[in-house]
Amino acid sequence: MVELGTIDRHSDRPPYQQIASVLRDLIVAEKLEPGAKLPSEARLVEHYGVARMTVRQALQELRGEGLVVSEHGRGVFVRPMPPVRRLASDRFARKHRSEGKAAFLAEADSVGYTPTVDRIEVSHGSAPDRVAELLRLDVGAEVVIRSRRYLANGRPVETAVSYIPAEFAAGTKIEQPDTGPGGLYARLEEAGHTLDTFSEEVTARMPVGDERSALEIGPGIPVLTVLRTAYDTEGVPVEVCDTVKVAPAYVLQYDFPAR
Amino acid sequence: MVELGTIDRHSDRPPYQQIASVLRDLIVAEKLEPGAKLPSEARLVEHYGVARMTVRQALQELRGEGLVVSEHGRGVFVRPMPPVRRLASDRFARKHRSEGKAAFLAEADSVGYTPTVDRIEVSHGSAPDRVAELLRLDVGAEVVIRSRRYLANGRPVETAVSYIPAEFAAGTKIEQPDTGPGGLYARLEEAGHTLDTFSEEVTARMPVGDERSALEIGPGIPVLTVLRTAYDTEGVPVEVCDTVKVAPAYVLQYDFPAR
DNA sequence: GAGTGGTCTAGACCACCAC
DNA sequence: TGGTGGTCTAGACCACTCC
Numbered sequence: 001m002v003e004l005g006t007i008d009r010h011s012d013r014p015p016y017q018q019i020a021s022v023l024r025d026l027i028v029a030e031k032l033e034p035g036a037k038l039p040s041e042a043r044l045v046e047h048y049g050v051a052r053m054t055v056r057q058a059l060q061e062l063r064g065e066g067l068v069v070s071e072h073g074r075g076v077f078v079r080p081m082p083p084v085r086r087l088a089s090d091r092f093a094r095k096h097r098s099e100g101k102a103a104f105l106a107e108a109d110s111v112g113y114t115p116t117v118d119r120i121e122v123s124h125g126s127a128p129d130r131v132a133e134l135l136r137l138d139v140g141a142e143v144v145i146r147s148r149r150y151l152a153n154g155r156p157v158e159t160a161v162s163y164i165p166a167e168f169a170a171g172t173k174i175e176q177p178d179t180g181p182g183g184l185y186a187r188l189e190e191a192g193h194t195l196d197t198f199s200e201e202v203t204a205r206m207p208v209g210d211e212r213s214a215l216e217i218g219p220g221i222p223v224l225t226v227l228r229t230a231y232d233t234e235g236v237p238v239e240v241c242d243t244v245k246v247a248p249a250y251v252l253q254y255d256f257p258a259r
Numbered sequence: 260m261v262e263l264g265t266i267d268r269h270s271d272r273p274p275y276q277q278i279a280s281v282l283r284d285l286i287v288a289e290k291l292e293p294g295a296k297l298p299s300e301a302r303l304v305e306h307y308g309v310a311r312m313t314v315r316q317a318l319q320e321l322r323g324e325g326l327v328v329s330e331h332g333r334g335v336f337v338r339p340m341p342p343v344r345r346l347a348s349d350r351f352a353r354k355h356r357s358e359g360k361a362a363f364l365a366e367a368d369s370v371g372y373t374p375t376v377d378r379i380e381v382s383h384g385s386a387p388d389r390v391a392e393l394l395r396l397d398v399g400a401e402v403v404i405r406s407r408r409y410l411a412n413g414r415p416v417e418t419a420v421s422y423i424p425a426e427f428a429a430g431t432k433i434e435q436p437d438t439g440p441g442g443l444y445a446r447l448e449e450a451g452h453t454l455d456t457f458s459e460e461v462t463a464r465m466p467v468g469d470e471r472s473a474l475e476i477g478p479g480i481p482v483l484t485v486l487r488t489a490y491d492t493e494g495v496p497v498e499v500c501d502t503v504k505v506a507p508a509y510v511l512q513y514d515f516p517a518r
Numbered sequence: 519g520a521g522t523g524g525t526c527t528a529g530a531c532c533a534c535c536a537c
Numbered sequence: 538t539g540g541t542g543g544t545c546t547a548g549a550c551c552a553c554t555c556c
Contacts, residue, residue: 014544040522051546053312056523064323064479065465073522073553089515195517202513204463204483204506206324220323222481222506224463230517247463247481254461254513256348258454258489273525299541310527315542332534332541522554528547535541 002026004039004047015050019058027067027078034080038068041076066220066248082155082249083113089254092185092198104150116151119159119214120177124166131163131240134229144169146184149214152249156215160243168193168238185230188239193232200254201227204247215246222247261290263298263306274309278317286326286337293339297327300335325479325507341414341508342372348513351444351457363409375410378418378473379436383425390422390499393488403428405443408473411508415474419502427452427497444489447498452491459513460486463506474505481506 003026007018026032039047044055059076062068070076104115126132126140135143147161162184164174172187173180179187185195207215207223215223224247230239262285266277285291298306303314318335321327329335363374385391385399394402405421421443423433431446432439438446444454466474466482474482483506489498 016544042522051548053547054545057544059523060319070523071554072524073555075522075554089513090518093518095518197514197516199512199514202461202483202511203509204481206479206481220465222463222465224461250462252461253458254348254515255456255458256513256515257456259349259352259354275525301540301542310529312528313526316525318542329542330535331543332536334535334541520554520556522552524552525550527549530546531544533541533543535539537538537540 002031002039004044007048007050015048016054016057016061019044019048019050019055020061023058023062024065024067027062032078034078036078038076038078064220066217080155082152082157082246084251085152085157085249086251086253089256092195094195113152114154116154117148118151119147119149121145121147122175122177127163127240130227131242134227134240135163135165135237137165142166144175146174156246157249158243158245159211159214160241162239162241164188164239184239188230188232193236193238195230195238196233196235197231199229199231202252207244211244215244217246224250224252226252261285261298263303266307266309274307275313275316275320278303278307278309278314279320282317282321283324283326286321291337293337295337297335297337323479325476339414341411341416341505343510344411344416344508345510345512348457351454353454372411373413375413376407377410378406378408380404380406381434381436386422386499389486390501393486393499394422394424394496396424401425403434405433415505416508417502417504418470418473419500421498421500423447423498443498447489447491452495452497454489454497455492455494456490458488458490461511466503470503474503476505483509483511485511 005022007015009015011018023032023038032038041052041055041059044058045052048055059068059070063070067079068076069079104117123145124142125145127135127137127143129139131143132139132141137143143163143165145161145163147159149156150158150160164184168188168191169175172191174184174187189195203225204222205225207217207221211223217223224245226243226245228241228243229237230241232238264281266274268274270277282291282297291297300311300314300318303317304311307314318327318329322329326338327335328338363376382404383401384404386394386396386402388398390402391398391400396402402422402424405423407419408415409417409419423443427447427450428434431450433443433446448454462484463481464484466476466480470482476482483504485502485504487500487502488496489500491497
């Protein structure tokens, strides 16, 4: 049983904010643990002696802050947080590839979570304008499109879509769902495109509709987007990877010289 | 006059989502330009023939997406967006410092906005735990704390707090509000700490209360946080800078070797 | 069927803003 | 003073989940 306290009708702060504060404090103090069920709206209405819309407005605040998620017909729950993944800028180092692991799987060992990849889809098509620009292709040029979703401990944490110029992928496992040991980058190197440099563009924003469902996050959780271009030793862009990550699940680390 | 259309009472999508969609489309198509006033709640109630709470729920959606801001007693407005700043990983290159400009001012020229810095505060104190760890200081060790706020075209885009071990700042302009030509990093190099490497940790999250007011953003806009550590040529950390940026105003770019 | 959250109605009073 | 958004009430019906 949690301590819900009371609200002060004469306070400057409106009742819905007071109710939101009480619940927020219970959550951050972990008196309500991640995954725990909050009292039902009906209970809160009864406890505080307010209208249901007032209780719902309080819960709306907490949803907006990403602290709770509601499930129709079941209840409102404290949002369970996925483990934090720390991505260092050497995560694509060749030494990881040579061990036969793709970056995501290699990292899971050291951090200690169970990695999964699902929704793998491979197709041929044309690249979005921005991607074509980065790949220095004509708009509409054919690329291999590889999309997939990454999960940590069963919870989605990232979606990724790779675009590879069709000529670089032709006849390789890049055109198949399973790219084999070392992943996509290992296959590109076998095809003669030794990787030299990566360039990443990082932004953050609120998720749009289908991202919310794919990443199983509510509207109160931002996403980090990383648009990565891989260049070979001749400076030719050989792949662009567009990733959308659940922001609270990631810390990106980059080292660079002061020059 | 904008075209508000009508809603379909028999659709699967609830009326509030249909209303939100119409307004959202008008905004993204720029039929409602940034800064423009939306029709009042009363007008929308009249136009769509729904209850006021239904209109408010539609507007709540748009607020959550950061598309509009409401101003009590004035109306609801399309959020005007600050210009996008693209931060490349060479933005602290020595060549910029040697021209006598700090990074923020140097960049404004090329991108074409008016930069301002305000709320500059300098104090002595102890570093937060994480900062002390990065600076390899004992918890509670004395540092110089420099905080400031950056604005582009008069709109806040970033707050920054720098922590410099007291011994490195002693007797330099680092202890004064105006650090002089080339900024903080130029002073550190003059003091014998030639900069060699930067390391940045990037995350994104929703803003907390005082960040919302300092950056003048509503609850629907995420922030990017960058925690940067500067190392000198001997590998000694000489500064940690904790920045909070309005996410939609930034693209961070990093280049790194595939190794 | 009982309990839950999702949506909606038709009012009300208040605080803030511009004129 | 009139128009605006902010908050609240006391209901209603629906869709979903679980038993």
